[in-house]
Amino acid sequence: MSNEQKITTEIKVPNKDLETLKIHFPHCFDKDGNFQFEKFKNNLTEKEINFSTESYGLDWLGKSYARLLASDPATTLLKADETHNAKPENNNSENLLIKGDNLEVLKHLANAYYEQVKMIYIDPPYNTGSDGFTYQDDRKFTVKELQQLIGVDAEKAKRILDFTQSKSNSHSAWLTFMYPRLYIAKQLLKDEGVIYVSIDDSEVSQLKMLLDEIFGEENFRGIIIRATGTTTGQEALKIGSSYDSCLCYSKTAKFQLKGIPLKGKDLNRFNNDDNDGKGKYALLQLRKTGNADRKEDREGMFFPITAPDGSQVFPIGPTDYLSRWRTGKDKFQKFLDEGLIVWKENGEDIEEFDDDEDENEEDEITDYSSVTNENVDISKFKSKWKPYVKYYLSERTKQVSNLWTDIDGNKKGSIELKLLFEKKKLFENPKPTDFLKRLITISCSSDELILDFFAGSGTTADAVLNMNSDDLTNRKFILVQIPELIDPKKSKTTYTYVKNDLGIEVPTIFDVTKERVIRAARKIKTEKTEYDGDLGFKIFETTPIWEDYNFEAEQFDSSQTLFDVGKLTEDDIKALLTTWKTYDGIALTQDLESIDLSGYTAYYGNGRLYLMHKGFTTDSLKTLLEKIDTDKHFEPKSIIAFGYHLESKSLREISENVKTYNNKKKSDIDFITRY
Ligand SMILES: C[S@@+](CC[C@H](N)C(=O)[O-])C[C@H]1O[C@@H](n2cnc3c(N)ncnc32)[C@H](O)[C@@H]1O
Incomplete structure (x- = not known):
């Protein structure tokens, strides 16, 4: 029978460290795949390797839970905004705006964008005490489950659950929030890649140590002190602040900072x-x-x-x-x-x-x-x-120094945004685009991928689009923004604008992000009529996996599941296909080709063929095998079937025929059934 997968438990960040160890030290793993550290240690004969027993590092309540969050599978699917994506300016765009919690989104991106990103910029909640940061987590573990999952005692498991479920804003809560996101973000960076994280004094010490741990102290490239142009918090007991910090770490020693133009x-x-x-x-x-x-x-x-x-x-x-x-x-x-x-x-x-x-x-x-x-x-x-x-x-x-006083401060960021929105103030403290432009200048060459997974008002996209149109290059962006509800009391202007002018029933920050990128692109188009670069972007969003679907089973048995496949709509199947193709390493901006197999539509891209719908027949199989045999441009390495939609007879037939074909043609096509 075919290789069977329960795909929702697979959408997680691949552990490449373990893979590397397995490749180079296979003899240090036992038959169950457990790594035997003592054996590894004994194998290292080099005298200069010292194992230190004393160590220095960062610890907090919830660290083991944060690690669990980084490796836990995603609980959502990815779905395209088809109406937006079909518009002519977006149809072929390689830019992305993704709506959802960035932890989920990063997990979805972990395969398709593994080592693809040149620069990450993030401007996470600073946790100032008044910026509204609180830890939020939908995962509902019991004390016992958590004890088992992360190996802590009942008392510690209870304390962790207390803060994860009580909207805490302690340092521990902030670190637990940041760790898994940064951990996965690192996997997305190229070896020549770099990450910048904006922060202020509230969490700068925690962040520095966290980044030291995740990226390695040897990859610390400096802290940029950016004059904000305003002073906040001047009190008798406290020195006011006129700057924020931006921590810079490279993925490896291969990253090289570029110079900026002289002035x-x-x-x-x-x-x-x-x-x-x-x-x-x-x-x-x-x-x-x-x-x-x-x-x-x-x-x-x-x-x-x-x-x-x-x-x-x-x-x-x-x-x-x-x-x-x-x-x-x-x-x-x-x-x-x-x-x-x-x-x-x-x-x-x-x-x-x-x-x-x-x-x-x-x-x-x-x-x-x-x-x-x-x-x-x-x-x-x-x-x-x-x-x-x-x-x-x-x-x-x-080359730049670490003191940036020559970039207009936060007021400039606000003015830029207001200019795009007929003088309306829709977002607090957006970064000035010049700040992003300089970070991009010192980090990227002409057509690289830039990721910002705390997009806010979308400054990063604005900067990328403008730089591309200035120097006729083709940098691409991925922005992620959670659909955070806009509070009508606290942000009346923004709420009213999104609701009335944009016509959105439940206004969220994501709607502001999207509209800003549209407006920034439109402004470029109006000012530079000749410019024909990529000014569009595609939108995807996370959507919860269907109820009943996410059952746990030791051994998967499709006949025993409670899941009612009849409830699935065409849109659900499309979301599943988008999620799977991304899991299989195909970029979100790449469309799959529709393949006609005697009236049955399959989807093909990057050597993978997806059989998602009902109605696969023996004729479809015949056409498929003929096509593989005769069409040079059609070379599936894997055929992936949605198990609930193909009859077991068909699944068996495909499996047997692919096997025979492989034997006859000395090919190596994989047949996978996913549920
Ligand atoms: C400080 S703002 C970023 C501002 C942005 N740099 C700009 O110039 O407009 C942080 C943003 O991250 C968003 N955010 C917070 N938690 C998030 C999460 N878990 N996933 C995605 N976005 C998140 C917030 O809604 C907020 O818009």
Whole structure:
């Protein structure tokens, strides 16, 4: 019979760490798949590996529960907003806005977007005490169940359940909320990827330690201090705050920060222009100036070069010492070939700038190792000629520091949003788009994927769309926002706007997010009529798995389930298909192809064929096998059937025929029945 799966228990984050261990240390697992740590330890013969018995780390009430949340299966399905997605601007879009609790959504994304994301930005609840953060959890465990699941005693299990069910906002509650989300988020990042998390002083210490634990202290890249432009909380007992923090961690050492364009006084030295279309440039001495400018600092960068009159020129420092060039021989030759070297004779008027810039290269062997600053007759090395290099402004950038005071603060964020919404204030403290733009500039190249799973008013999407239309690139975004109810008393303007202007019966923050992205895109379209980049986005949302469906069974037996399959609508089947394809690694923005099998419609994509509907016949099977045999573009690696919708006779028939086909054709098609 076919491989059977109860798919709802499978939608969870794959444990790749364990997989890696299994690949490299198979002998450290027993027959039941248990990892034998002692065996592993004994196998490590390298002397330099020390197992420390003392450790330092972060602990809180609920940590083991938070781990459970990260590995527990999703309790929802994913469903497309077909009306929105069918609109011409969204139809082919690769951007996504997903409505739902981000923990559920991240679990759904864990396979299809595994190691796909270049940058994550999140701006989670700061837990200031007044920002409304409280821990919410629909999971209903009994003390006994929890004890068993996370291995704690009854008293601890009770304390954990108390806070998970009592709308707590303690540090423990906040950490329990953040841990599983960050843990899964890490799986989505590429090795070259990076995460930024905004926070203020309320949870900054907890967050730093949490990120150290999840991402590793060696991947900490810094804390950006962003001036917010306003000061809050100035009291006799407390220092007011005029900044927030943004913690930056890379997934691995492969992430490299990019520079930002120069501005302000940095532009002063770019005052030359050959009017050849290459723009402004600065002339920098080829001799290294500033720090580490002596011959002995980089022996390989001391060599003679030929001046326009044929004489040999060496790098000599201003107080008559042997200095060095900025480059080795190869890079110098490249500069020469590209016409970037300019010669000046002594006395020629040129403004000089000190510059620490170095062209990083390996040192080469030189013929001048015996000449040193101690034994040199400097007069033999001096020349009237000085070489300079053209540094074009368009190619120069500057690495960022951790103090960002030059970006307009929170007021700017609010003004931007109000401008999009006819001056209505619909969201408290949205981040300014310039902040997101700078994070994107230092992290991403042209067409990478950016994820924000605390989307709020959708600033990240606005920044991505605007940057793409400015530099004609194709970065993509995934935004996640929970349909948090808008309180008509606390946020009257927002509530009234969403209800009356957008016509939404039960107004939520998600409706604001969606409308902001639509409006930001529309503004770009109006201002840049020629622009034809991706200004759309597709919407998906989580929806609870059907009642009765989520039963637990040791051994699945479809005939004994209480689930009434007759209740399922066409929309339910579509949601199941969307959920399964995402689970199987197919991007949400990728549509499946409909395949006609003698009047039966199957769905195909990325080597997977889905048989979701009733009515699969022997003829369908015949057509299917023929198609596999004859159509070069149709190569299913797995055939996945919805077990409730295919008769057991059909399932058996498919299974047997696929097996025979595999044997005959030496192919390896998998047949899976899912319930
Ligand atoms: C501080 S705001 C983000 C603001 C955003 N950076 C901006 O510029 O507009 C945090 C957002 O996360 C949302 N949120 C909170 N918990 C969530 C969850 N579990 N899943 C998804 N979104 C959540 C809140 O509704 C809120 O809109």
